[in-house]
Amino acid sequence: xxxxxxxxxxxxxxxxxxxxxxxxxxxxxxxxxxxxxxxxxxxxxxxxxxxxxxxxxxxxxxxxxxxxxxxxxxxxxxxxxxxxxxxxxxxxxxxxxxxxxxxxxxxxxxxxxxxxxxxxxxxxxxxxxxxxxxxxxxxxxxxxxxxxxxxxxxxxxxxxxxxxxxxxxxxxxxxxxxxxxxxxxxxxxxxxxxxxxxxxxxxxxxxxxxxxxxxxxxxxxxxxxxxxxxxxxxxxxxxxxxxxxxxxxxxxxxxxxxxxxxxxxx
Amino acid sequence: xxxxxxxxxxxxxxxxxxxxxxxxxxxxxxxxxxxxxxxxxxxxxxxxxxxxxxxxxxxxxxxxxxxxxxxxxxxxxxxxxxxxxxxxxxxxxxxxxxxxxxxxxxxxxxxxxxxxxxxxxxxxxxxxxxxxxxxxxxxxxxxxxxxxxxxxxxxxxxxxxxxxxxxxxxxxxxxxxxxxxxxxxxxxxxxxxxxxxxxxxxxxxxxxxxxxxxxxxxxxxxxxxxxxxxxxxxxxxxxxxxxxxxxxxxxxxxxxxxxx
Numbered sequence: 001x002x003x004x005x006x007x008x009x010x011x012x013x014x015x016x017x018x019x020x021x022x023x024x025x026x027x028x029x030x031x032x033x034x035x036x037x038x039x040x041x042x043x044x045x046x047x048x049x050x051x052x053x054x055x056x057x058x059x060x061x062x063x064x065x066x067x068x069x070x071x072x073x074x075x076x077x078x079x080x081x082x083x084x085x086x087x088x089x090x091x092x093x094x095x096x097x098x099x100x101x102x103x104x105x106x107x108x109x110x111x112x113x114x115x116x117x118x119x120x121x122x123x124x125x126x127x128x129x130x131x132x133x134x135x136x137x138x139x140x141x142x143x144x145x146x147x148x149x150x151x152x153x154x155x156x157x158x159x160x161x162x163x164x165x166x167x168x169x170x171x172x173x174x175x176x177x178x179x180x181x182x183x184x185x186x187x188x189x190x191x192x193x194x195x196x197x198x199x200x201x202x203x204x205x206x207x208x209x210x211x212x213x214x215x216x217x218x219x220x221x222x223x224x225x226x227x228x229x230x231x232x233x234x235x236x237x238x239x240x241x242x243x244x245x246x247x248x249x250x251x252x253x254x255x256x257x258x259x260x261x262x263x264x265x266x
Numbered sequence: 267x268x269x270x271x272x273x274x275x276x277x278x279x280x281x282x283x284x285x286x287x288x289x290x291x292x293x294x295x296x297x298x299x300x301x302x303x304x305x306x307x308x309x310x311x312x313x314x315x316x317x318x319x320x321x322x323x324x325x326x327x328x329x330x331x332x333x334x335x336x337x338x339x340x341x342x343x344x345x346x347x348x349x350x351x352x353x354x355x356x357x358x359x360x361x362x363x364x365x366x367x368x369x370x371x372x373x374x375x376x377x378x379x380x381x382x383x384x385x386x387x388x389x390x391x392x393x394x395x396x397x398x399x400x401x402x403x404x405x406x407x408x409x410x411x412x413x414x415x416x417x418x419x420x421x422x423x424x425x426x427x428x429x430x431x432x433x434x435x436x437x438x439x440x441x442x443x444x445x446x447x448x449x450x451x452x453x454x455x456x457x458x459x460x461x462x463x464x465x466x467x468x469x470x471x472x473x474x475x476x477x478x479x480x481x482x483x484x485x486x487x488x489x490x491x492x493x494x495x496x497x498x499x500x501x502x503x504x505x506x507x508x509x510x511x512x513x514x515x516x517x518x519x520x521x522x523x524x525x526x
Contacts, residue, residue: 007354014345015360018367018404021378024385036384080278087275100275103282106290111462111505113479117486117498118289121296124491141285144278202371205464209486220373227373227469232380240374247370255362 081147116209130212296495310496414448
């Protein structure tokens, strides 16, 4: 009994420490005080000033960039990754397949800073002006491997004869693709898309190195620039609260989806 | 004759070569090139070993990474063990709560630590750095250890108990060795990102402490691409070595496991 209490207590203490900072930020996003910890009465002014005023403009633009880069890179990674997964799935085991799966693993194992610097050096060497396009390309390069890994297991569990059957029944390969393969892997493609989107909006290091100096900011580089000037400025509190809620929502969706697909497989 | 579907992998292969393999190769090329003449040189590496400031930052970063990893391990193992025991915890939601922070932006978690220290009126500095690092990476240690403990076949433990082992013997001779693969991957998942972090230490120490990642970033930002690449290559080597050691540890442990 005492053992149980100690064990439970340990977990509770750890969870409190893990979540206290986020809770503190969320609570104090509803007051105007400059110094965190001072409570000067309930107010939603910080939330209002987030979306209006001089500060608001640059931040709204950062949010727009984050979302548009997230959606575009997730869409491109999903298409590229799905096509690649179908290809890899149909490759014979051998050098080619090993090479591509090895290369596919690199972006996932590489530390962000190395991925960022390596792409920065590439863009510099080629002479490309860095900005929106280079950030997008960088994000596609580190998101696609995750899409490939999400779609591959679904392909593996698919009955290969169904595709052949469609061809035997007179479907063209592209009809067989759209009417037979895609419907079966659609849900894992969607999971890959959401995963890629989450990774993209969450990224900081790679974006920082590939955004160039034309003034492009995403949310995380915006937060970094702001925090570097003066620590945790009051405006960041509502922003971080909103980001935390967004990540929580996305993760809940991903988890419900994966739980549901497990149930379907049974 | 229809197109073989294995050819569908080729566009992605080209993409990987262009945007994954080539950039890494470029780092290596820049690292061995003189900034002015572009000729082959080992000068960038020589400069690193003869710049005490950078060398010290490098050694200090390794020290921070080791301390962080050890602290995470000491805190995470009991937590993972409790989570995996059905007598103490039956809910998957508790496990989820421990894993969830892995998905929140590192920068945001760091600023959350800053918020905590502000709130408690504690000064930022080395204490905040250690706390912040452990806070950031703890979930990455708990998760793999929990996984290995969770998957463990409980009949091993029962067998040990039946054969008269005391609880501490069961733990030291059965549970711990069988969970070593999880420990190793936890160590890798904490050590590798800690050694490569940047921007975090500055925020936690009000620019008093600099880690190696920041040294690299500053050099790249200030246009010292060749020197920066050399430093990045050094970091890659350290990370490569760590993962080799981790793999080695893992296979050794699983071989041992096979003998049981």
